[in-house]
Amino acid sequence: MNPKALHSISYGLYVVASRKADKINGQIANTVFQITSNPPTLAVSINKQNYTHEFIKDSRSLTVNVLDQETGMVFIGRFGFRCGRDIEKFDGIKHRLTQSGNPVLEEHSMAFLEVKVEKEIDMGTHTVFIGEVTDGEILHGGEPMTYAYYHKVIKGKSPKAAPTYIQD
Amino acid sequence: MNPKALHSISYGLYVVASRKADKINGQIANTVFQITSNPPTLAVSINKQNYTHEFIKDSRSLTVNVLDQETGMVFIGRFGFRCGRDIEKFDGIKHRLTQSGNPVLEEHSMAFLEVKVEKEIDMGTHTVFIGEVTDGEILHGGEPMTYAYYHKVIKGKSPKAAPTYIQD
Numbered sequence: 001m002n003p004k005a006l007h008s009i010s011y012g013l014y015v016v017a018s019r020k021a022d023k024i025n026g027q028i029a030n031t032v033f034q035i036t037s038n039p040p041t042l043a044v045s046i047n048k049q050n051y052t053h054e055f056i057k058d059s060r061s062l063t064v065n066v067l068d069q070e071t072g073m074v075f076i077g078r079f080g081f082r083c084g085r086d087i088e089k090f091d092g093i094k095h096r097l098t099q100s101g102n103p104v105l106e107e108h109s110m111a112f113l114e115v116k117v118e119k120e121i122d123m124g125t126h127t128v129f130i131g132e133v134t135d136g137e138i139l140h141g142g143e144p145m146t147y148a149y150y151h152k153v154i155k156g157k158s159p160k161a162a163p164t165y166i167q168d
Numbered sequence: 169m170n171p172k173a174l175h176s177i178s179y180g181l182y183v184v185a186s187r188k189a190d191k192i193n194g195q196i197a198n199t200v201f202q203i204t205s206n207p208p209t210l211a212v213s214i215n216k217q218n219y220t221h222e223f224i225k226d227s228r229s230l231t232v233n234v235l236d237q238e239t240g241m242v243f244i245g246r247f248g249f250r251c252g253r254d255i256e257k258f259d260g261i262k263h264r265l266t267q268s269g270n271p272v273l274e275e276h277s278m279a280f281l282e283v284k285v286e287k288e289i290d291m292g293t294h295t296v297f298i299g300e301v302t303d304g305e306i307l308h309g310g311e312p313m314t315y316a317y318y319h320k321v322i323k324g325k326s327p328k329a330a331p332t333y334i335q336d
Contacts, residue, residue: 001301001302001303002304002305002306003208003304004306005234005279005280005305005306006202006208006301006304008180008279009180009201009232009234009281009312010178010180010312010314011178011179011201012176012178031201031202032177033177033200033201034174034177034213034331034332035199035213035291035294036294037293037330037331037332040174041291043201043211043213045202045203045204045211066176066177113173113174121287121289121298123203124204124207125204125205125206126203128203128298130289130291130296133169133174134169135169136171137169137173138170138172138173138176144176144177144178144316146314147178148314163202163203163204164205165205
């Protein structure tokens with residue numbers, strides 16, 4: 001088996017965000033997909049070590065913020081390679097909160113979806129959070145950032161905690 | 169909520185295939201993602217009405233065949249808009265079988281992954297099949313077909329049974 005065959009799967013790039021009491025946090029994720037259309041449900045795979053995992057477990061809700069292709073490495077680095085235990089990720093970043101208190105990015109995000117978590121699938125290092133899409137809007141036009149574009153054009157890396165991490 | 173926000177999620181395009189006794193079948197799917205890297209696990213969402221669903225339930229294994237960007241509508245239509253109850257999908261299509269008997273496309277596919285199903289998540293209209301990647305190879309170079317490319321460039325449609333179907 002060649003583990004690089006896994007790299008042929010296509011993804012977008014998202015900031016998955018959540019809240020815990022009056023705190024908010026978010027992280028870069030690529031592993032987001034729709035499961036059903038009626039009702040609309042989404043699945044998101046999140047590493048158990050990540051701070052956002054703790055937030056989603058607590059509030060059982062999350063937002064998926066769809067990054068646009070113009071998003072740069074500084075922004076992606078803030079959400080993907082820094083930890084919310086050390087910095088307030090949304091400080092200085094344009095955002096608002098949904099009625100449920102989850103962060104919606106108001107920069108670099110072309111659309112968002114809010115999910116009420118109904119099922120959690122324990123997959124060892126990661127949890128797959130599954131639930132109904134309860135809110136969502138298109139924020140502005142443009143192309144979604146794909147994981148392929150991030151790697152090829154922006155020369156971005158995957159952190160070790162990513163579902164799709166492969167050691168070089 | 170604007171259901172079109174769901175269209176901002178990025179996907180590839182795949183033929184998900186399986187076997188049942190000595191029969192094989194496959195269908196187009198876009199909802200495939202990796203969950204963990206160690207061990208490598210995949211999730212695939214399949215409509216319960218689809219013939220391939222019956223095959224995966226029976227053999228508890230499947231292959232994900234990653235379509236390349238050159239794949240045309242005739243090929244996609246055969247696997248996406250015809251039913252394996254009516255035609256033998258792999259008749260006249262270059263393919264081989266894995267050791268477990270699942271079909272691996274030898275045309276239009278740039279890579280394949282084989283999954284041993286370990287969990288089934290019942291999501292009403294669809295089942296999410298989850299399991300470890302037990303085999304996989306890169307078959308040839310090129311770009312993977314993305315769902316966006318299929319819609320924008322090939323002007324492809326989504327059948328009603330697709331997880332990402334939205335009525336016009």
